[in-house]
Amino acid sequence: MSTINFANREINFKIVYYGPGLSGKTTNLKWIYGKIPEGRKGEMVSLATEDERTLFFDFLPLDLGEVKGFKTRFHLYTVPGQVFYNASRKLILRGVDGIVFVADSAPNRLRANAESMRNMRENLAEYGLKVEDLPVVLQVNKRDLPDALPVEMVRAVVDPEGRFPVFEAVATEGKGVFETLKEVSRLVLARVGSGA
């Protein structure tokens, strides 16, 4: 479902960071924005409330470079994680090519992780999509919390079948951020021309 612009010889992919509120989706994008060199990124747009909670989405365009004569670009989005912003979350998923699910390692957020995954499945279904049909990477964030749950416990509630690649992360320090993005990008690219 990538967008191809033959005239400008561009291929664009949309990657969405999903997950419960305060799990670190925006922090992932901010880290990426801070580390990607100028010339390989566009402006980062954040539609946030005054207390820096995502209201609609964050957006960051990245240029991978030219591949076989096609400029290849990724548009990264976050959704607002707070439960009552579901209408906005649904809109952001339109035309998605790949998803990073950012789960929170805190024990009191285990249920929020599970609910967010269920919500994502429901919202994808509105576009005729199943989570199994899309490249999805699970990032278990906040591994630096003193009471962080074991990764397997977090995974058990969001991906009990163990289908998605998992990355541990401390997004505030950049740990696991690029690894996660690289993997979802790789999975998205693997579908190009495959008819998926």
Added chain:
Amino acid sequence: MVEPSLVLYGALYEEALRVLEEALRETGARYALLVDRKGFVLAHKEALWAPKPPPLDSLATLAAGNAAATQALAKLLGEARFQEQVLQGERMGLYVDEAGEHALLLLVFDENAPLGKVKLHGKRAAEALARLAEEALAHPPKLHLDTEYREEAKALLDELFN
């Protein structure tokens, strides 16, 4: 419904550019963009006299997000759609109209462009672009990208993220 990939190329792309150019000429707007509903720019034109535009990616993404939210609001209120949208500041304005189900027309204009003309010719351009988009969706081109593309792209991923 799975979002179809709207691809403009060849004669359809040239025709889209012609429509955008005509819209600029008739309205006096600065920039005209055709974007898909995901917020990607499909085609754009700038008036010769216009200063450097703002980042087009951001413009397209925000307008598409705004249009999606407006559409959701229309549905909440029992309307099939709210069509055109005009946002006006002291000096600059933005006209957004649906170009069919899968694309949007954006016109960025300043205080010298008469709003009536922007709306009239914007509507005409959106209708013409809607027809082109439908045609493009009916005859999607085959994309001949192979494993070589994927391998090269992976190498670039390594370079960018390592």
